[in-house]
Amino acid sequence: MDNDTELRLGLPGSVEVKKPRETPQKRSSPDCISVEDDNLDRPSPKAQIVGWPPVRSYMKNNFYSMKNKADMAGKYVKVSMDGAPYLRKVDLKNYKEYKELREALENLFGCFSLGEILRMDGKYTMEYTIAYEDKDGDLMLLGDVPWEIFLSSCKKLRIMTDALGNKDREDSK
């Protein structure tokens, strides 16, 4: 097991599965298939063995389609608003850009503006700033980094409100 310098077929890092004997007569679907993986920066997945782990093929097939859906299923992050009694959650994957996210947040939290109604027409508005907590736990202002980078680093959203008062606001975005 520690013969790392031993010459053998297979990718570095792949587990060599010991079989009781060689099978020269085997032709179709070998028992042990090396997983193709040319990204040597991360450890390659272990070699696949036919029928292992013992999970029903029905479930395996479902699992693959589920996993793909899960990858697409979205990135839900908590959204808190200062003064609101409870938090909400949004799926960041529903939005392609910051503008869409801001609009969605306005819709979500429109009812919480301390008696004032937050409208898109700019009539009664609150000053608010949207910030987010990143992977390092730091509170960052929304909008500085490209959307994709924001997507991968955002852990939580926070809507911070300023003092009360009606202010006309340009629809600047």
Next chain:
Amino acid sequence: MKVQSAMFYFPEEVIEHIFSFLTHHPDRNTVSTVCKAWYKIERLSRCEVFVGNCYAIRPDRAAARFPGLRSLTLKGKPHFADFDLVPPDWGGLAGPWIEAMARSCPNLEELRMKRMVVSDESLELLVHAFPNFKALVLVSCEGFSTDGLAAVARSCKSLRELDLQENEIEDRGPRWLNSFPDMCTSLVSLNFACLKGEVNLKSLERLVCRSPNLKCLRLNRAVPVETLAKIMNQCPNLEDLGTGSLLADQFSEAYVSLISALQKCKKLRSLSGFWDASPLCLLAVYPICANLTGLNLSYAPTVQGQDFINLIQHCVKLLRLWVLDSVGDKGLAVVASACKELQELRVFPSDLFAAGPATVTEEGLVAISTGCPKLNSLLYFCHSMTNSALITVSKNCPNFTRFRLCILEPRKPDPATNEPLDEGFGAVVKTCKNLRRFSISGLLTDQVFYYIGKYAKALEMLSIAFAGDTDQGMTYVLNGCKNLRKLEIRDCPFGDGALLADVTKYETMRSLWMSSCDISLRGCKALATKMPSLNVEIINEWEAEMEENLNNGVAEVISNNNNKHINNGNDERKVEKLYVYRTVGGPRTDAPDFVWTL
């Protein structure tokens, strides 16, 4: 003398009445062997027949013996077919059975089949040949399409149960649901969760509307929340529900409707499905959790972390829980603290290749065993396990009847001590006197088999993979496990010595499976020669061209010229897959090219 005449004085009707209290089929098998009179009475009055291996007896013979048959259960392919170890077209055909029953058993009402190949034509025959047909249960079957389902729906006058579990069904469109006639109101149980395609939602709603007796309904992923809500409003007496897709927009009408509908279902005890479950939809389920006895989240990777914890902590009466390992040790700890009545737990792997970080470990299992002492059935996939954890688990839960542990990496030792897991699994068999089913994994030597042979006296089914050192391992099991019925082995160094150690043992068992072990053709031939009551089948793809397989049974092995592959002199070739089973039906007549009966 006096006793004997007294026995014969018993009218047949009385004996038959006494037999009617024997429902356990092994008991009925036993009484039928007492004398000819009892054999006759028993067979004519038998209503339920269980055939654990469809090749153990010819269909005609079974049908002729039990003409009054009402319920038939059949199992086909070997268990390892579930994991793609059996090539397609291996067999397990339902057709001959349905045809035989059609000829001899007109009273058939229920058919349950597992791992069999069923064609649409067979389904057509089924519903036309049996006027009283009421219940069809298909588990892990294949070979049919939604057209076959349409035939069943269309023609069964009083269909009570259509239960499709994890089958491969060819989707030919959603029209099959329309085929239930308007006057069909008898449905009690409908499960089409395994169907991949769309269903006609309006037909589904109408069907549910006119089925007042519906107790169990399991939908497939194509059924949206809107339809689920409508359906739930129609059947407040539902006891078992498999949801469709639980993706819902926040505060949509459908979601609100679902909440109120669920709250009305006071009898709901079992939940499954949960596809694409959004956390919001889980909220809707909380009010009914307190009464749940069964919960299956194994198709819901979205239910994890805090969402899972929030859900499970309400399920205080839970008896059966199936989850993915993405719930983590943390989730299992909550299960342990909330579900004190838990009897069965299954934890499935969400990452099949163990490439990511460990999700559940021995800690989760120990927590469960500590919190749920009534646990008697376990299936647990994990990245690693320790001996001390297994010892603790068996101390906490001595009532295991089914214990299956799968460590994802083959031959992995105890990470704490780097030792094999012999002692851990040994502790399980020592403590759990009622253990009937056992699957082991990780690094294991012959020692674990010594323990199994010595202590697992109630064991009926044993599954082994990548374990053992020598033939002695397998021999311990064959010699010691008196009640062994099914033994399945893959990738273990057991050879001809082990195979032939106790050949008469196989007559007391249903079947033996060995693949990627160390057995040779010579050993298999020897077994076949010594035990004519067994079918010794090998699955091989040695040559590109296959001759027609042998149909003539054991005696022809040496002299049959057709069989150049078996008899080309090289008996030392290793046999890739061996399947041995007792039978009174002789060699299979439907074996494909790659299956050779020795």
